[in-house]
Amino acid sequence: MPKNLIKRFTPNHETIRNHKHLRVFGQLLHDPNLWHMNRRSVAGAFAVGLFWAMIPMPFQMVAAAATAIPTRVNMPLSVALVWISNPITMPPMFYFNYLVGTWITGEPAMNGHFELTMEWFTQSMGNIWQPLYLGSLVCGVIAALAGYLGIRGLWRMHIISHWKNRRANK
Template sequence: MPKQLFKRFTPNHETIRNHKHLKVFGQLLQDPNLWHMNRRSVAGAFAVGLFWAFIPMPFQMIAAAATAIPFRVNMPISLALVWITNPFTMPPMFYFSYLVGTWMMGTPASNEAFEPTMEWFKHSMGSIWEPLYLGSLVCGLLAALIGYISIRGLWRMHIISNWKNRRGSK
């Protein structure tokens, strides 16, 4: 069940191998472990994807791919999870990360009203980047840990359920 569910919603090998931004990895994308669907690979992919989803930077997919390769986790899932951050989810995720950062640094949050203009970003980034990135790092690590543990646990529960069903049907 989990394997089929993940396969249904993840892009295929060729789509990823031929992606214009991921071609920089060349032969590294040929590793079969990057495409396996097992408990370790999928849980690791959740950790990688959720971590990079919380880091405010351009080209999160490249960072997720660069992390998935050495850890040998499922690349399609890692890349798909990065898309949790989209224009609708970015503001609340990054604002929450910013608040976590200000709390950890012991500094007050900025009372400046947000304006989606380049002028506001130029003016405000000097004061908000440290708490934003600290909070993003902490939130990303926590999301990665929770995702990894949750997927491992859910996968295990599914396997145990299948074993019980097989035992009961004999």
């Protein structure tokens, strides 16, 4: 069942509540709806987590938690999904987002010497920030929509399969 598979890979309530960056939310973390595993909350969590994973910013986990609380989707899953953008996946993801942004704005992509250093990034940020963030926003919305619809569809297919198996076993 997808619920058990998802529960196996998500952190528990106490880990999230005691995380040093998430303590800011205090009593808001005690809402039971943030911990439910149902089709709506898991699909919403995928949308929230995938959206924030595409946005280049520090503390993506805090942004995902801050979005999960008012939308009342599964917070541990939202927070865990932002780790799709990790130090290994960030360069290709954000470069792709930058290329999408340059394609949308119609400006040429920067063809120059690229170094994966903080110095290069701070010097080049003035030239790349607009297409990078526009592309990240577009890719984030597309990833969120695909994640939401994909999980809703997979969950529904699983339930239908379960019903068919139950009818066949009668």
